[in-house]
Structure formats: structure tokens, C-alpha cells
Amino acid sequence: MRQKREKRKKIFYVPGMISLVLIPLLCLSYFYKVDAFKVYSSLEFSVPAKQYFEKYRVGDLREYRVFNFNDKKSKQEEQLSELRFFARDIVKKYDTINGAKIQFGSKTDYDTFVSVINIMIEENMPTWGLFNDHEIYALGNAKPKLNRKQSFVCGTSTYSKENTIRMQEENRRKELQIFQVSFLKEQWIIFLGYLGLVFLNIFTLVNLNKIK
Secondary structure (H helix, E strand, C coil): CCCCCCCCCCCCCHHHHHHHHHHHHHHHHHHHHCCCCCCCCCCCCCCCCHHHHHHCCHHHCCEEEEEECCCCHHHHHHHHHHHHHHHHHHHHHCCCCEEEEEECCCCCCHHHHHHHHHHHHHCCCCEEEEECCCEEEEECCCCCCCCCCCCCCCCCHHHHHHHHHHHHHHHHHHHHHHHHHHHHHHCHHHHHHHHHHHHHHHHHHHHHHHHC
């Protein structure tokens, strides 16, 4: 004969389920409140001494096009776009006649200043520096002369730029991994408390069902 299967009572433990759902949400809310997920980064930047500016007469070396960022935000964004194309053109054409004179003021946003630095780096501007605390001068270099005695290097400028971008992305990934490890080290007690509550709920649930 076919044995009749015994129906078992379904197990529900509402308090435990509530804590398992709410506690992670409260933790996430706390993390966002204290900016725990915010990734901090740095930007390498050096300021030449004033005597170098005067010694090499930087202000007279080129016919400078002025980019003034002491204006409203929309105007600053427009100037950033123009600066990028201008810088790219100088580098591409090995222009030794023209240059960029970038001016800042009290209305300049911090992110605009950082964007200008990024443009200098991303467009491979060969010579640039901050002078007088509120001006950046950007200059192109002459086209290098081919020396037959020099060894041949396999690759193109496009490949070099792509390789640089890959290296930058790899560095960003490494920085993110370091941040994640340090975050876990700093917040380990919260995760430990959460796991403790999970195991406590499971233990309580098992004991209650044994008693029933």
C-alpha cells in the first residue's frame, strides 16, 4: 500500500524575518549618510616658482588665447569645451606660435578648475603650469626631429594614448579595491553584528520548532 505523506505545519517566524530585512536597510542608510561609499581620490599638481616664470619669460613665449573661467556656470562649461579642442589642436599640430592662457577668479567652481587640469593631462599638453596663483599657461612643443641613430620604437601615438588610458583605468580599479578592503576593515563590527543576529534568529527558530 502507498504510505500517506504526513502534512507538516509551515514554519513562520515573523520577528526574525523583520530583523533580517530591516537591519541591512538601516545599515545601508547609515553608510550613505556618512558617505561610506564615497571614493576619495587625489590629483597630482605642482606649482612652478615665480622666478621661473620671469626667467623664461613665459608670458611672452606664445600668442596666447585667453580662456576666462570667472563667469557663470554655463559659460564655464562652454569655455571648457573650447579649451579642450584648442589644446588638442596645439598638441596635434606641434604649434609653437600659439598657446592657452587660462584665467580663474572668485566665480570659478572647484570642479571647473579640476576639469581644466584633466584637459591638460588627457590631451597630453607637453608644457603647462599655474602662475600668479590664478593663471595657467599651456604651451605646445615643436615636432621632434628624427634621429637615425636613435633606436626605433614600435607603436603609434594612438597606441600610446590607449595604453595610458588602460593604465589609468587599472590604477582606478586598484584604488577601488584598496578602498573596499579598508572599508571592510573599518566597518567589520557592523557586519559581525549582522551575522550574529542572523545566527541568533536561526537558533531561536530551530528551538521554537523543537518545543512545538
